[in-house]
Amino acid sequence: MTRAPRPAARILLVDEMGRVLLFRFTPEDGRPPFWCTAGGAVDPGESYAEAARRELYEETGIVADPGPEVLRREVDFLTIEGVEVTADERYFLVRTDAREIDVGGHTELEQRVMQQWRWFAAAELASLREQHFPEDLSDILTKVLK
Numbered sequence: 001m002t003r004a005p006r007p008a009a010r011i012l013l014v015d016e017m018g019r020v021l022l023f024r025f026t027p028e029d030g031r032p033p034f035w036c037t038a039g040g041a042v043d044p045g046e047s048y049a050e051a052a053r054r055e056l057y058e059e060t061g062i063v064a065d066p067g068p069e070v071l072r073r074e075v076d077f078l079t080i081e082g083v084e085v086t087a088d089e090r091y092f093l094v095r096t097d098a099r100e101i102d103v104g105g106h107t108e109l110e111q112r113v114m115q116q117w118r119w120f121a122a123a124e125l126a127s128l129r130e131q132h133f134p135e136d137l138s139d140i141l142t143k144v145l146k
Contacts, residue, residue: 003076006085009051010039012070012093013060018145019119021060021101022132026113027080035120035132037091048090056094059110061102066092070144073134080113093144 013021022035038059042051052066071091078084101117103110122141125132134140 003084003086006079006087007042007048007051008040008087008089009042009048009055009066010037010089010091011052011056011059011066012091012141012144013038013056013062014093014095014141014145015099015119016095016097017119017121018141019121020137020141022118022120023059023114024116024118024130025080026115028113029082031078033130035118035128035130037133037137039089039091049092052090052092052094058105058107059101059103059114060098061105062094062096062098064094064096067094068092071140075134077133080109091140 021038023038024033024035026033039052039055042048046054048069049066056062056064056066069090070093073089075087075089076085077087106114122138125138
C-alpha cells in the first residue's frame with residue numbers, strides 16, 4: 001500500500017504546572033477514541049514553524065512563537081479522515097500560562113471529532129485508559145522539560 005506523505009507540526013503545549021494539553025479524538029469510522037497533542041498538517045509553502053504557529057492559534061486560540069523544534073519522528077498512521085499516511089512530524093515546545101483554551105478556530109471536522117481537551121501531567125499518561133499519541137509522550141516530556 002502506498003501511503004501519502006504528510007509533513008506535520010505538533011505542539012507540546014505545556015502549562016506552568018508542567019502539564020501538556022491533549023485533545024480527545026472520537027473517529028467517525030468507529031475506531032476507539034484517542035488523545036493527541038495539538039497540531040496538524042503543514043500547508044503548501046509553509047515551514048514547520050509557521051504551521052506550528054498557525055495550528056496553535058487555530059486549535060487553542062493562543063498566539064505564541066512555537067519555539068525550537070524539540071523532536072522529529074516519522075510515523076505511519078490512518079488519519080481521522082481515513083487516509084493512510086507517512087507523517088514527518090516535527091514537535092515544538094510551547095509554554096503557556098493559559099488555563100483555558102479557545103476552540104473557536106476549529107474546522108467543521110475538528111468540531112465534530114475533537115470535543116474534549118484536558119491538561120495532563122506526565123505521570124497521568126500511564127494510567128490513561130484510552131490510547132494517546134505519541135505513545136511515549138511521558139518520556140518526551142521528561143526529556144524536553146528538564
